[in-house]
Amino acid sequence: MDLAFVVLIQVLYAVASLVIVSAGLAVIFGMMKVINLAHGEFMMLGAYAVIAALKLGINLWIAIFVVAPIAVGVVGVVLERLVIRRLYGRMVDTMLATWGLSLLLVGIVTSVAGNTTAGVSAPLGSFSVGAYSVSGYTLVIIAVAVALALAIRFVLTRTQLGLIARGTMQKPDMANALGISPSRVYSVTFAVGAALSGLAGGLLAPLTGVVPTMGAAFVAKAFITVIGGGPAILAGLLGASGLFGAINQLATFATTPVLGEVALLVAAIVMLRLLPQGITGRFFKGSL
Numbered sequence: 001m002d003l004a005f006v007v008l009i010q011v012l013y014a015v016a017s018l019v020i021v022s023a024g025l026a027v028i029f030g031m032m033k034v035i036n037l038a039h040g041e042f043m044m045l046g047a048y049a050v051i052a053a054l055k056l057g058i059n060l061w062i063a064i065f066v067v068a069p070i071a072v073g074v075v076g077v078v079l080e081r082l083v084i085r086r087l088y089g090r091m092v093d094t095m096l097a098t099w100g101l102s103l104l105l106v107g108i109v110t111s112v113a114g115n116t117t118a119g120v121s122a123p124l125g126s127f128s129v130g131a132y133s134v135s136g137y138t139l140v141i142i143a144v145a146v147a148l149a150l151a152i153r154f155v156l157t158r159t160q161l162g163l164i165a166r167g168t169m170q171k172p173d174m175a176n177a178l179g180i181s182p183s184r185v186y187s188v189t190f191a192v193g194a195a196l197s198g199l200a201g202g203l204l205a206p207l208t209g210v211v212p213t214m215g216a217a218f219v220a221k222a223f224i225t226v227i228g229g230g231p232a233i234l235a236g237l238l239g240a241s242g243l244f245g246a247i248n249q250l251a252t253f254a255t256t257p258v259l260g261e262v263a264l265l266v267a268a269i270v271m272l273r274l275l276p277q278g279i280t281g282r283f284f285k286g287s288l
Helices: 002-032 039-053 060-084 091-113 136-160 160-172 172-177 182-207 216-229 233-254 257-274
Strands: 126-129 132-135
Touching: 002 126, 002 132, 002 136, 002 160, 002 182, 002 216, 002 233, 039 060, 039 182, 060 160, 060 182, 091 126, 132 136, 132 182, 132 257, 136 160, 160 172, 160 182, 172 182, 172 216, 216 233, 216 257, 233 257
Parallel strands: none
Antiparallel strands: 126 132
């Protein structure tokens, strides 16, 4: 029974991790159709923002939930204004541009912080479940993923900003005719996506080594999750995270972490072969 409870927590943690890692990309790619290959580097910047904030004596929780998303959101605004806004509607060009930005960000951070691994101790310690020990920070990741999903739904369905953003992404000319600046909406949406990526990097900083190339470990999973989820932003994110996260963690328990990653990739390939438009393209059409 204890083992089953621990397995359940770890499966929920794997699902929650995918939700957190993929949320920023779901906003930028799912809403704006911008293939952001710098998504992993946005996460890396969030992790380094936490490291820098801790060196300045800022509380860890403030560093994770305030400093990291704001810092990366500001970077997102600057990059959107300088580069991305000129490439809307040109998916291949945005892919190449963001790939170049990812290389640039890695180079800048390497020059400033070096290529050594920085670390942050996971807070909250651990608690016992029978003969097993579970990190308390695992529950924080799960709780944040739930809160994040609820917040995205609330913003997109219950606030004027969310409704304007959704309408502008679908009909920018109509929004412009109504007096709404599509350029400003795109900029804010990109910044929100970047801030979510920064938050993900900040949350994962205590769980993984922080190095300039750490983003490469997450960007593939994020793209697999968002593409596997299909056109619906939130339902697709949750559906794909639940499917791939559960398969990854259960395969990891049964075999090894490496084979767990292989199982996730195989599941994604099979699913996209059967459902080319993703989970929500077939089962949850019209959902958010």
